Amino acid sequence: MRVILLGPPGAGKGTQAKMLMEKFKIPQVSTGDILRKAVKDDSELGRKAKAFMEAGQLVSDDIVIGLIKERIKKRDCENGFILDGFPRTNVQAEKLTETLRDMGQTMDAVIDLVVDPGELVARLTGRRTCEECGCMFHQTSRPPKLPGVCDYCGGKLYQRPDDNEETILKRLAIYERETAPLREFYGRQGRLKTMPGLGSVDEIFSRVCELVS
Ligand code: AP5
Numbered sequence: 001m002r003v004i005l006l007g008p009p010g011a012g013k014g015t016q017a018k019m020l021m022e023k024f025k026i027p028q029v030s031t032g033d034i035l036r037k038a039v040k041d042d043s044e045l046g047r048k049a050k051a052f053m054e055a056g057q058l059v060s061d062d063i064v065i066g067l068i069k070e071r072i073k074k075r076d077c078e079n080g081f082i083l084d085g086f087p088r089t090n091v092q093a094e095k096l097t098e099t100l101r102d103m104g105q106t107m108d109a110v111i112d113l114v115v116d117p118g119e120l121v122a123r124l125t126g127r128r129t130c131e132e133c134g135c136m137f138h139q140t141s142r143p144p145k146l147p148g149v150c151d152y153c154g155g156k157l158y159q160r161p162d163d164n165e166e167t168i169l170k171r172l173a174i175y176e177r178e179t180a181p182l183r184e185f186y187g188r189q190g191r192l193k194t195m196p197g198l199g200s201v202d203e204i205f206s207r208v209c210e211l212v213s
Helices: 013-024 031-041 044-054 061-072 090-102 117-125 165-179 182-188 201-212
Strands: 002-006 028-030 081-084 109-114 127-130 136-138 192-196
Touching: 002 013, 002 182, 013 028, 013 081, 013 109, 013 201, 028 031, 028 061, 031 044, 031 061, 031 081, 044 061, 061 090, 090 182, 109 182, 109 201, 117 127, 117 165, 182 192, 192 201
Parallel strands: 002 081, 002 109, 028 081, 109 192
Antiparallel strands: 127 136
8 A cells, every 4th residue: 555645744643644554554755754854864865954854944855755656655555555745746756656557556545635724733732742763742631651762662753843933934935835735646646535634633544544444
């Protein structure tokens, strides 16, 4: 099963991708996570990406396309994968289609999670992420049992540098300009499934599972 989770920053792509990964035993492939790890490791890739990410801008197409091409050819992706945060531009979507075609594959579904901007800002300003395992919490809607500590691995929770209101608004504007047009791209291919991203995480997960099975 090969699925793309589309949707603006804060729509719940990462949250749902982790749940799909558990249920279907296929990897979550998140360009955001790969880039954040590179920044943390201070690798050459991380040094190139850091300023763009902190400013809420997109990293160059060449960089992320290269990352994805390499990642989806790995053995753990043989039975499928969940793309979270990729593609984000028309060029990325076209290159993905081309790469999959060369591999004799296609995407099965593109799920577009729709959430209104006010809710997105509230979700992102309150998000706290585990430094160790990447699990996500929210200060009010999904607080950890102990403040600042991950329920699952005991790691320290941090606030992403791009999760402040000013940068969030920039990310939302870039999403509308660069990524929202992909609805049309995948709509034309007959793969787009649009659904509301409001409701409890479990309710949304049930609907996502219906759409992918
Ligand atoms: P990336 O990491 O992909 O961030 P994003 O797309 O901005 O998405 P988010 O991770 O912010 O949100 P999400 O939809 O995953 O929501 P989540 O589940 O966490 O990208 C970061 C940066 O990297 C980009 O700005 C760019 O610079 C670069 N980059 C990455 N990919 C790129 C690409 N392809 N091309 C170029 N540059 C790229 O949920 C958010 C919060 O809401 C959490 O607190 C969660 O607990 C809560 N929540 C989730 N679901 C619900 C619910 N149903 N109800 C209430 N709260 C909920």
